[in-house]
Amino acid sequence: MGETPLDQGIRAARLGNFEEALRQYERAIASGGDLALAARGHRAWLFRTLGQYDCALEDYRLLMEAQPQHEEPLVRYAETLLQLGRADESLRALAPILHANPLNPLATDLLIRHQEYRGLRPAAEVCLPSADTLHARPPLNRILGILEQDPTSYPGSSCRELGVWLHALVRLTRPRTVVEIGTLFGQSTLYLAQALEENGSGHLCSFDLFEHTSYRSPVPGVTGAMIDIVRGHLEAAGLAHRATLHAGDSSSTLIRQFPDAIASFDMVLIDGDHHIDGCLKDWQAVAARLAPNGLVLLHDTNPERSGWLGPRHLIENLRRHAAEDYVALDLPTPDGFGIGIIQKVGTGCAGTWKVSLREQLAEWFHDRRLRGRRT
Ligand SMILES: C[S@@+](CC[C@H](N)C(=O)[O-])C[C@H]1O[C@@H](n2cnc3c(N)ncnc32)[C@H](O)[C@@H]1O
Numbered sequence: 001m002g003e004t005p006l007d008q009g010i011r012a013a014r015l016g017n018f019e020e021a022l023r024q025y026e027r028a029i030a031s032g033g034d035l036a037l038a039a040r041g042h043r044a045w046l047f048r049t050l051g052q053y054d055c056a057l058e059d060y061r062l063l064m065e066a067q068p069q070h071e072e073p074l075v076r077y078a079e080t081l082l083q084l085g086r087a088d089e090s091l092r093a094l095a096p097i098l099h100a101n102p103l104n105p106l107a108t109d110l111l112i113r114h115q116e117y118r119g120l121r122p123a124a125e126v127c128l129p130s131a132d133t134l135h136a137r138p139p140l141n142r143i144l145g146i147l148e149q150d151p152t153s154y155p156g157s158s159c160r161e162l163g164v165w166l167h168a169l170v171r172l173t174r175p176r177t178v179v180e181i182g183t184l185f186g187q188s189t190l191y192l193a194q195a196l197e198e199n200g201s202g203h204l205c206s207f208d209l210f211e212h213t214s215y216r217s218p219v220p221g222v223t224g225a226m227i228d229i230v231r232g233h234l235e236a237a238g239l240a241h242r243a244t245l246h247a248g249d250s251s252s253t254l255i256r257q258f259p260d261a262i263a264s265f266d267m268v269l270i271d272g273d274h275h276i277d278g279c280l281k282d283w284q285a286v287a288a289r290l291a292p293n294g295l296v297l298l299h300d301t302n303p304e305r306s307g308w309l310g311p312r313h314l315i316e317n318l319r320r321h322a323a324e325d326y327v328a329l330d331l332p333t334p335d336g337f338g339i340g341i342i343q344k345v346g347t348g349c350a351g352t353w354k355v356s357l358r359e360q361l362a363e364w365f366h367d368r369r370l371r372g373r374r375t
Helices: 005-014 018-031 033-049 053-066 072-083 087-100 105-120 131-135 142-149 160-173 187-199 226-236 250-257 276-287 310-321 357-374
Strands: 177-181 203-208 243-247 265-270 290-299 326-331 339-344
Touching (some): 005 018, 033 053, 033 072, 072 087, 072 105, 087 105, 142 187, 160 265, 160 290, 177 250, 177 276, 187 203, 187 226, 187 243, 203 226, 243 250, 250 276, 276 290, 276 310, 290 310, 310 326, 310 339
Parallel strands (some): 177 203, 203 243
Antiparallel strands (some): 290 339
16 A cells, blocks of 8 residues: 555654645545544644644644544643643643543643643743744754744753853863753753864763653654653754763762763753752762863752752852852843853862751742642
8 A cells, every 4th residue: 555645744744844744734634534633633743843833723623523532632732722821721621631530641741731830930920932032043953943943842941042152152162071961852962062063073971860751852753762852852963973861860970970080071061950959969070070161051040030049059159168269150041040150260179068957948948939839
């Protein structure tokens, strides 16, 4: 049997030829029957990838009408509404499924994202990048373009302004060894690796727990466990040779990977565990290996916006206890999360302060206040 229009559409989408994919899905839908239903599901997914949420919602709605017994179109419909920030409508859409089965895995997965959405950031404050922000300049590569269009990527991943800034810093300072703590879906990884590729030298080591299980890559053909997905993103961008991914707790894995503590890291992005203790452990592991004049970039230094105390605590303690060894700047970013820039200017004692009981308690209360509704 020859290829159906649906097969041709899926193949075109995998190759990034989205216009052709949409044409073939349209043909498959026009032919009717099961093929049409499957093609509509694929087309809705592609519409979401392309940021055409209204078209995706319409396809999911037609699928819900055609297959009222199937739960997936309804959950995807509710998920798309949440991506658009229409959280109340999304919950209303999800209600019948949860009513029928409160433990339905697809629906509970979405419910957890609702809780994160509401618990971490009150709905009114959630700031998806505006079309203006996203399209102010073209993406640095095709894969970054696709990832940035996917609303699930932000605000977990850096915004484009920060990514472009990281890229420029690598192009300017030409580091040989770059370390990243906190890979997530690989967005900042791609910015750093792209810059190393353009430099024609240097390597990135990126550390993460790689524990996310509900993420689905918007890059056609990229699937698997979290670490395979990030590797897939790097491969699709032609950058896999510039980056090595390390799975596990960042500070202990880093120490295992670089046991000799030679001052070889030229640039480090710390964007992993944002608790006071986690940040401090990452800092101590990194500081012992930082090259003279090496740079450490610290994401989320504004606790009011990010909800985390660790990065700000680190900056303030470096200023207080290790000012002879490090210059520490704390810059606002357009989305309010803040970025710290630390440069090793002295011999580089990491700082020997301890987290006081008072600070631990303050963090505990802070976490409860911000995330209380999740527990
Ligand atoms: C804010 S995200 C990183 C975003 C990414 N740098 C970007 O801009 O695209 C934080 C990441 O840190 C990881 N993380 C949290 N605690 C960690 C730990 N102890 N060890 C390694 N990774 C950790 C999480 O799994 C998550 O993927």
